[in-house]
Amino acid sequence: MQTLTTPPPTSDDISWLIGLFQQGPLEQFLEAAASFSERWPHDGAAQDVLGALYGAAGRFDLAVPALATVAMARPRDAQAHLVLGAALQQLDRHEEALVALANAGKAAGDDAATRHEAEALRGVSLHATGRFDEAVSALRAVVEADPGNVAARNNLAISLQALGRADESIEVLRAALALEPDHVEALTNLATGHELRGDVEQALAALNQAITRAPSDADLYERLGGILLDNGDLERAEDALEQALALDSTRIEALNRLGMVQHHKGDVGRALACFELATVQAGAQSEHLGTLHANRGYALMDLGENEAAIAALEHAIALRDDPDFDRAQKIRTQMQIADWRALDDYAAHADTLGMGNAPVSPGSLLAIDDDPARQAARAALYARKWSVRVADPVNPPAAADGRIRIGYFSGDFHDHATMHLMAGTFRTHDRSRFEITAYSYGSNPGGAVRETLAGQVDRLVEVGGMGDAEVAALARAHGLDIAVDLKGYTYQGRTAIFAHRPAPVQLSWLGFPGTSGAPFLDYLVADATVVPKPERAHYSERLIVLPGSYQPNDDARAIAPHAPARAELGLPEQGFVFCCFNSLYKIGPREFDIWMRLLSAVEGSVLWLLRPEPAAEANLAREAERRGIDPARLVYADWAAPADNLARLARADLFLDTFAYNAHTTASDALWAGVPLVTRPGRAFAARVAASLLHAVGLPELIAPDDVAYEALALDLARDPARLAQARARLAANRTTTPLFDTAGHTAALERAYVAVHERRLAGLPPEDVSLA
Template sequence: MNRRPSPPFSPIGWQAARLRVLFEQALQCHQRGQLAQAAQLYAQMLSLQPDHVDALHLSGVAAAQAGEPQRAIGFFERVLRRDPGHVAAHNNLGNALLALDRLDEALASYERALALQPDHADALYNRGNVLKRLDRPREALGSYDRALALRPDWAAAYGNRGIVHHVLRHFDAAWADYSRAIALNSRLAEPFYNRGRLLVDRRRFAEALRDLDQAVMLKPDYADAHEQRAHVLRELKRLEEALQAYRRAAQLEPDNGSFLATWLGARMMTCDWAGWAADVGRLVDMVQAGVEEGPTPFSLLSMIDRPEVHQRAARAWIASRQFPAAVCAAMQEPQLRPRKIRIGYYSADFHDHATMFLMARLFEVHDRQRFEFTAFSFGPESDGAMRQRLVAAVDRFVDVRERTDDEVVALSRELGIDIAVDLKGATGGERIGIFAGRPAPVQVQYLGYPGTMGAPFIDYVVADATVIPPPERVWYDEKVVWLPHSYQVNDPTRAIAEATPTREAVGLPAEGFVFCCFNNNYKIVPAVFDVWMRILQRVPASVLWLLEDNALAAANLKREAAARGVDPQRLVFAPRAPLPEHLARHRLADLFLDTAPYNAHTTASDALWGGVPLLTCMGRSFASRVGASLLRAVGLPELVTENWADYEALAVALATERRGELDALRARLAANRLSAPLFDAERFARHLEAAYVAMVERHRAGLPAVHLKVHDDATVVVADEAEGTH
C-alpha cells in the first residue's frame, strides 16, 4: 500500500502555534495579577516576532501596572509606529504620560484616541482626569458627562465628576455625584473622603466625620483622609482623637511637610511639647530641601523666627498650587472725567472675627467721595453686628461663596476694581486663586497674614518700619508700603463693659501681681514658657492669667509649670467671653506678657485698649515685631525689648521695685488711648488712602510697583532702593 508523503516541516506554522500558546499563558498570568511572569511571556513572544502588536501593547499595560510608566511608554510608542490607529494604545500611552505628570502630552494622546473613536468611554474618562489636573474644570466636566452617558453605572467617573463640581462650587451637584458613586460602589474610599470634605465646607462636622471614618476604614493608609478627619475632630473639640489622627497622617507620609506641620500645630494648640523642637527642626530641613509637599507658610510663623525660611515656604506653597499664568485686563479709563478709585476688599472674615474687630471703623471712615469700596465675601453667612456695620459702610457687598475663583475675577474686572486687597493671605479659608487670576491691575495683601505671600501676582504688602525694617525687606516678594505709625488699624469705638468682675469671680487671688497673656495657646512655645516661669519664681505671690483654649492645654501647661518648680495653682485660666466683657476683665491685670515668635496681634490691641501695658520681645519676622509696632504707635516704646534676658528683667522689675514706673506707664496709656496714632482710625484711613492713590497713579502712568513710604501728612514718596540691601 502506497503511503502519501508527509508534508514538509513549516517553521511559520510552528511559530504561530507557539505564539498562540505563549499568548494564552501570558494572558492567564496577567489576569491573575502575576505581572512579572506575564512580562516574561510577552518578552518571549517578542523574541519570536518583534512587531507583535498585542504582545507590545500588553507589555506596556503590564509595565504600567507594575509602576514603570517610562517603560510602558516605549512599548506603546512601538505599537503606534506599527499601527497608528490603535485606539487602546493611544489611551494607555496617555495614562503612562499622566503618571509621569506629562499632562499636555497625555491630553494629546487621549485626543488622538477620541479622534479615532469618539465614543471610547475610557479615553473620555481619562481625558476628564487630565483636564481636572490641568485646572480646566469645565472641559473636564464635559468629558465626564460624555463618559457617563456611555457607562451610566461608572462609580469612579461619578466620584471624579463630583470633584469637578466641587471645584466649580456646584455643591448640590457634587453631593449628588459623590452619593451616586457610593451607591454604585460602597467599597471605594475616595467618594466618602470627598463627600466628607464637602460636608466640612458646609460646616456639617458630625456628618463629615461619619464619611471620613468610612474612608479610613475602607483604606487604612489613606493619609489625606486621616488628616481631614483630624481637622473635623478638632472642630468637634475631640482633641485627643484629633491628635491621634494627625499623628497617623504624618506617620503614613513621613516626608510630607504639610502633615508634619499640622500635627505640630495641633500639639502646639494643646501645649504638648514632647519632641517638639526636633520636629520643628525636621520641618525646617524639609523647607530648605524643597520637599514636594511642604508646610503652609502660616504654620511656620509660630514655630521659628526666620523670615528667610518663611519666604522660602511661601514661594513653595504658591508654586505647588500650580495657578495658571495671571493675565491682567487693561483698566478701562473713563473718556470724559476721572472716576473714583475702586477698591475691592476680599475676605472670609466679614463677621464676628478679629479682622472685623480691627477694621470695622476703617470701613466707616473711608473717604467715599474719592473712593468706591466693594467687599467680596467668601466666608460664612452672617447677620451679626459686624456684618451689618460692614454692609452699611461699603458701596457694595457681594457674597461670592458659591462663585469660582475665575468667576470672582470676572466680576471684579466687570466692576472695574482698581486695587484688590487680600485680607486673608496664607491663612485658613483663603482664596488666593482669585488673586492668581488678577481681578485688578494692582493687588495688595494687608492685615490677615503677617509675612510675605511669595507670590509674583501680589504687588504690595502694607507694613510699617517696625514690622518690616528696610534692610529686612529682601525677605518679602511684594513691594513694601510703609505707613508712618503702625500697620495695624484699630476700631476706637469698641465697647468695654462697664462692670469689672471681682478677682475672686474670675479665679484670681485677692492679692498679688497679675501677669496675663490672652493669646491663643498655640503661640506659647517652650522657650517663652521657661521665661514666664522664671518671672513667677522671682515675683512672690504673682500669678499668670492665661486664655483657656482647651482643657488639654490647661492641663499640659500646669504639668509644665510643676516640672519647672512652679506651683500649678499660680496659672489661672480664663474661658472665652464676649468681647465687651473680655475687654473689661483686663482691668484686673497688671502687665500683659507677649509671646514670640508669634506676638499678640489683635489680643495686644485688646490689652492696650483695655488699659493694660504690654511687654514684648522683638524678633526678626513680621509676626514677632507686631507688639513693638503697637507699643511705639501708642507711645510706650520703653516696653519693647530685644532679648529674653531684658524681657525677664524688666517684667520682674516692673512687678517689684519699679511699680511706680508701671503705674506711670499705665497712666500714660490711659491718656494716649484716644490721641495716639494706634487708635486713630481716621488718621490711619488717610494714610492708607494716600498709598492707594500712589499705587493707582503709578499704574496709570505705566510705572511698575515700587517700595513706598507714607509720611504723617499723607504725602507719599518712593523709598530708597539702597535701604533694602542685605
C-alpha cells in the first residue's frame, strides 16, 4: 500500500496565513494557524513561519513547539537554535534556553556574529538561573569580541551588580553610554549601581537623565520615587510617585510607595487610603499583596486600630516569604492590647526572629526579650540596611569662637517625653563653651515647649522636608563636631542621617534603650547600672558612662498646684493604690500574675493603669477574672497634661515596674511626684533603667533581685505603712540632694564627656569607653 504524503505549503498558503495575521483579529489567526500546524506538523518551513508569527503575536507558548520542530529538522541551522533559545527565554524556561543557545553556538561555526549573539543570550539565561559568575564571563567575552554591543554591556553590568561589584558595573555602563547616550535601560542600571555604592545623588542624577530621554516612562518615575523615599526625601518622592501614577494609574508599587510617603509624613489616613486602593487593584493573586497588607497593618497601628492591624499583619505573614518584620510588629501590637497569645508566637520563633536574613525593628521585641545577645544580633542585622551608605567622617575646622559644636537630632522637639526629660539639659548647657543646634524632623506641632527650646539653642533647624543625605550635608556645613541621635530605632527615627556622617563623632542617647549595632554610631550614653560589665560585650558602641543615671531630668518641671482627690480619679479614699503608668505593651502575664496576687493579699487595694483601648481593657478584665480578681479593681487614668499628670500621680501609694522593658520617663515622673517605685532589673539596657534611677536618687533598697523578692518587697510596703512612709520621706529629701534631679550637674557631666570624645578625635585617637562615674 502506498503512503500518501502531504505536499509542502505553497507560497500562496504561507502568504494567506501571513495576511490573516496582519489583518486580524488574533483569535481568527490562531484558529487558522492551529489548522495550518496540524496539516504540516513536521514541515520545517511551515513550522518556521508559524514560530515567527506566534512570536510576533507574543504567544511564545505556541511559538516554542513550532521552533523546536524547526531546530530538530535543521540541526546545523544556527539561527533555528538561536530563535528557539530566545523564545524559551520569554517563557522563563532558561535551562532549556541554555541548551538551545549552546547548540546555536556550535552550529554557527565561523559565523562570529551569530556566535556572539548566542553567547549574549546565554549570558541572560545564566543570570536568570543565578549563575552570575558564568554570566559575567559569557557577557564579558561578547563585549571584548564586539565592543559596540551596548545591550551586552548593559546585561554584563546587571550581572556584576548581582555579585555586588557595583564599581565595575558603573565602569561598564559608562562605556555603554559613551556609545549610546540615550540608552534608557543603561541609565536606569547606572542609577542602581550608584545606589548600591551609596551614592544617592549620583543615582538620582542618572535616573533624571533617563527621564529626560523617556518622559512618559512611568517606571522611571516610580524608581525615582522609591530612591527618594528610601533616603527620606519625602516631598520629592511624593511628586515623583504622583507623576508615575498620572502616567499609569494601575501601578501598584507606585501607589504602595505613595502610601509609605504619606505615612512617613504623618498623614496616616491618606496612607491607609493608598494601601487599601492598591490592595483592591492588586487582586487576590498579586505578588504585592503581602506587602500591602503589612503596610495597611502599620497604618492601622498608628491610627490606634490595633485589632484590625493585627488581622492585616496576619494576612501579610501568611503571604510573605520573609515575614519576620511583620511577625515582630504583630507580636508587639498584640501586647499593646494585652493579647498574650503573642508570647506563644514569640516563643516558637525566639531563636530565629530577626536573627537570620530577615531583619526586624530592634525596638519591637524589647518588652518581650531581655537577652542582650539577641538584642545585639537583631540590631546588627537591622543596621546592615545602611552599610552601603556609610560616608567617611569629615574633620571640620575648629570654630572661630573656640566652642565645640553639638547637634541634637530628633522628631520630638515638642510636648513629648523626650523634651520633658531634656528641657533642663538645653536650659543648663554652657553656651559659652558649646554651640548647640537642634535639628528637628518631626511634624512640628509648635507650642510653648518648642518656643522655649528655640530660645535655649543657637539654632533650631527644621529639616523634616529634607532627605537624609541633605540633612547630613547641612550639618557638615555647620561644622558639627558631635552629632547626637535622640531617636534611634524608635517611631519615625531617622538613623540613616547618621550613616551619612553629619559629624566626625556620633552618639546615641536617650531615645533607644539599647545598642544600635551600627558602625557609624561611635558612642552610646549609658551608666554603670544600665550596662553592667558582664553584658558590655553586647554593645557595638563605645560607652560614655555618666555618674548617677544616663537619663537627664528637669528639676524645674512644673507640678500642677491642684492635686485631685482620689475620688475625682476613681480611686478608693482608704484602699492601697498600686500604680503602673507604663505603656500596655510592656505588661505581660509575668508581671500581671504578681500584681493580681498583690491585690488578693492587700484588701481594698486597686491597680491604677493608663486607660487602654476598649479591646485591651476587655482583655485585662478577662485576665483579672481568670486570676480571681474583680475587674473593677483595675482603675484607669485618662490622658492628662504633664503638670496635671504629676499632680495626680502623687495620689498613688506605690509604683510597680515592668520587667523586660522598665518604666523610663514614667519612672522619673513617679519619683518626681514623690511616689516610691519598686523594680526588678533584668539583663538588657531597657530592663535596668528604673534601677539606674533608683540608684541615682539614693533608694537602692527598692531594687529587688528577682521576681519573688519584687513581690515580697511590694507586699511589705503595702502592708507596712511606716516603711512606706519612710521610703516616701527619703525620696522627698533625696529629690534635691542626689544626682537624679541635679539637672545642672548632669549636664556638666555630659559636657565633660563631650570634651573627652572631642579631644580624642582631635588627637587622632579612635573612640574608646569614657567613664565619668
